[in-house]
Amino acid sequence: MQSKLSDIELIEQTLAGNQAAYADLVRRHQRFVFTLAMRFSKNREDAEEIAQDCFIKAYRSLASFQKQSKFSTWLYSIVYTTAMTFLRKKRVDTDSINDENTYIQLENHSSGLNNNMAETKSRSYYLNEAIGQLLPDDATIITLFYMGEQSLDEIGQTLGMEANTVKVKLFRARQRLKEKLEKNLKSEVKELI
Amino acid sequence: MNTIEERLWNYIDGACSDEERKAIDRLIEQDEAYRSKFEELLSFDKQLAKMEMDEPSMGFTYKVMENIRAEHAQQPLRARINPRIIKGIAGFFIVTILLLVVYMFWSAPMAPVNFSKHLTISLKMPEGFKLPEIKNYLGKPLLQGFFFVDVVLGLFLADTYLRKKRLSKQV
Secondary structure (H helix, E strand, C coil): CCCCCCHHHHHHHHHCCCHHHHHHHHHHHHHHHHHHHHHHHCCHHHHHHHHHHHHHHHHHCHHHCCCCCCHHHHHHHHHHHHHHHHHHHHCCCCCHHHCHHHHHHHHHHHHHHCCCHHHHCCHHHHHHHHHHCCCHHHHHHHHHHHCCCCCHHHHHHHHCCCHHHHHHHHHHHHHHHHHHHHHHHHHHHHHHC | CCCHHHHHHHHHHCCCCHHHHHHHHHHHHHCHHHHHHHHHHHHHHHHHHCCCCCCCCCCHHHHHHHHHHHHHHHCCHHHHCCHHHHHHHHHHHHHHHHHHHHHHHHHCCCCCEECCCCCEECCCCCCCCCCCCHHHHCCHHHHHHHHHHHHHHHHHHHHHHHHHHHHHHHC
């Protein structure tokens, strides 16, 4: 059962030496942190590793957290930098979505969808899958905005950008997402959106 | 110049000015194409807002806390003790040693001291200068004070160590 204390209260308890309070914070934010990590790693094992790493890093530097911003904003900035470092380490080519193999993959995926799979799977599934095909930056902005319930300013703080830049990037990310959905689902996209 | 879509997204996100919002309100009301685009984007926005988050494995929190606990346990003792306590103890001993040295010199004969046949040091105070009687200050109460501070510091260190040990076991 999760504690009803605020994030700040849990942080204060953690800093006073109560590690159980930090476990509550982890439980509260783990789903979103994991989802965000999934946007970068594309597989569950790596996403879990990234998410764990983020919570450990956050614990280590909890004393330096300035309580002027939300804990979630601070935590998501840790997730972003950790995930980017992970991508660099793994030498994942972030443009690989445009390479030949991916086209083949997408083609196969589309043909699978034509077999009325759209009826059996949820809309959320297709959206998540299309987001997974976006570049990490686009996927992160959409995830932070819709799932993290972050304002444009807060996303700016997390990604180290101006709010206006975030606004433009969000607009482009949504356009690209729509294109991916149209490509993946073809005529069924009208039913989805 | 913003495209229709961009303006509509700003409108949906609430990221446009009051004036612009009113203008878009009018356009949606009057222009069929505008209204249709707005409804399409709004529906897309609602679908995005309904997306479900991924779920990590069951033992995720446990694994994180295990890692934190393991890291904490691996930390060397010197890193866990507050450096100010160590500095305090060091300061206390330095002061004690200095006082003992002063006392030793004071207790030693001040008249010419023969260290060897060839080395003679004579300590003479200037006329009219009177050294304070340190013996008066180094009495039994002062020594008891030193021991008291020692015991308090020792207890404080033990308490800090035991408290940290108990907290790490709690998780």
